[in-house]
Amino acid sequence: MAASRSPAVEVEVAGHPVRLSSPDKVCFPERGYTKRDVFEYYLAVGDGIMRALGNRPTTLQRFPDGIEGEAFFQKRIPTRGVPEWVQTATISFPSGRTADELCPADLAHVAWAAQMGTIVFHPWPVRGAAPDNPDELRLDLDPQPGLGFGDVVAAAEVVHEVLDELGFVGYPKTSGGRGVHVYVRIRPEWSFVQVRRAVIALARAVERRSPDTITTSWWKEERGDRVFLDYNQMARDRTIACAYSLRANARATVSTPVTWAELPDVTPDDFDLRTVPARFAKVGDPHAGIDDVAHDLTPLLEWSERDERDGQGDLPYPPDHPKMPGEPPRVQPSRKNAANWETDKH
Numbered sequence: 056m057a058a059s060r061s062p063a064v065e066v067e068v069a070g071h072p073v074r075l076s077s078p079d080k081v082c083f084p085e086r087g088y089t090k091r092d093v094f095e096y097y098l099a100v101g102d103g104i105m106r107a108l109g110n111r112p113t114t115l116q117r118f119p120d121g122i123e124g125e126a127f128f129q130k131r132i133p134t135r136g137v138p139e140w141v142q143t144a145t146i147s148f149p150s151g152r153t154a155d156e157l158c159p160a161d162l163a164h165v166a167w168a169a170q171m172g173t174i175v176f177h178p179w180p181v182r183g184a185a186p187d188n189p190d191e192l193r194l195d196l197d198p199q200p201g202l203g204f205g206d207v208v209a210a211a212e213v214v215h216e217v218l219d220e221l222g223f224v225g226y227p228k229t230s231g232g233r234g235v236h237v238y239v240r241i242r243p244e245w246s247f248v249q250v251r252r253a254v255i256a257l258a259r260a261v262e263r264r265s266p267d268t269i270t271t272s273w274w275k276e277e278r279g280d281r282v283f284l285d286y287n288q289m290a291r292d293r294t295i296a297c298a299y300s301l302r303a304n305a306r307a308t309v310s311t312p313v314t315w316a317e318l319p320d321v322t323p324d325d326f327d328l329r330t331v332p333a334r335f336a337k338v339g340d341p342h343a344g345i346d347d348v349a350h351d352l353t354p355l356l357e358w359s360e361r362d363e364r365d366g367q368g369d370l371p372y373p374p375d376h377p378k379m380p381g382e383p384p385r386v387q388p389s390r391k392n393a394a395n396w397e398t399d400k401h
Contacts, residue, residue, distance in 0.1 A: 069161035099332035107297040116175035144183030177294035210282040231302035253355035258284035
């Protein structure tokens with residue numbers, strides 16, 4: 056005889072009724088965390104995740120049968136079966152196509168997404184009211200094979216040093232994996248192309264401080280055992296798991312905001328579905344002040360212009376992105392020859 060399913064429950068969140076079906080369905084088998092646990096986790100860190108997601112077009116990484124089942128990224132909200140209060144925003148992909156993505160106006164949107172099997176939230180670095188103008192500069196520090204979290208923390212400290220000299224306030228968080236993300240609020244006055252070039256200029260400045268441990272090389276064969284500063288996370292339609300988002304791994308880790316003072320003393324496994332709500336209740340959100348100041352991107356754009364004058368122009372875009380003006384050929388260095396370097400047949 057098949058096991059009986061637990062009945063659905065209805066929870067009021069931010070003034071809206073949200074139905075939680077199959078609350079005892081297991082989402083994280085190794086730890087036994089259920090759909091109810093995921094739902095209640097997001098309610099417990101509500102203020103924090105809404106600071107990260109509020110009014111941002113958001114791609115949902117859904118696992119209807121738990122993290123060991125089939126997963127998919129949902130960029131378009133269904134046309135049927137969606138509560139009338141759910142808000143969306145229209146975003147444009149590099150291809151020119153558009154989609155109406157979830158745009159959380161309150162915590163009920165997060166709860167509804169969790170009910171739909173969402174484990175990971177991937178917001179765009181824009182607000183729904185200005186979908187072509189990022190207001191969040193993101194730097195993704197990605198360790199290459201063989202490096203540890205301590206290596207990434209050391210690279211993040213160099214980022215912190217450069218940001219301080221710029222007068223920019225950076226907000227670090229764990230990625231939930233082996234990396235570190237640093238966010239900076241900027242005024243929504245520039246295009247994706249401009250903000251990406253600003254991130255490249257910032258990354259190059261960081262790389263110059265520690266070239267033996269940090270790299271901006273897009274091609275893996277050139278990175279060696281260094282921390283990669285993934286500037287392409289600022290390309291249009293590239294997103295990062297947001298602050299307080301769960302990650303789809305066996306440990307149910309969380310991408311967690313920390314202070315710069317804390318960063319050297321933490322490990323990614325410190326933060327998971329069980330520990331982060333208790334931490335949030337005790338110390339609050341280290342990113343609570345992230346919206347207090349929106350920085351002027353002009354200094355970084357001036358750095359970008361200086362780099363270009365010195366022969367350091369644009370860097371390759373992701374492979375699924377249309378070829379961009381001024382972009383160097385997308386040719387793996389070991390396969391470069393006169394023909395494909397000049398015509399970019401790759």
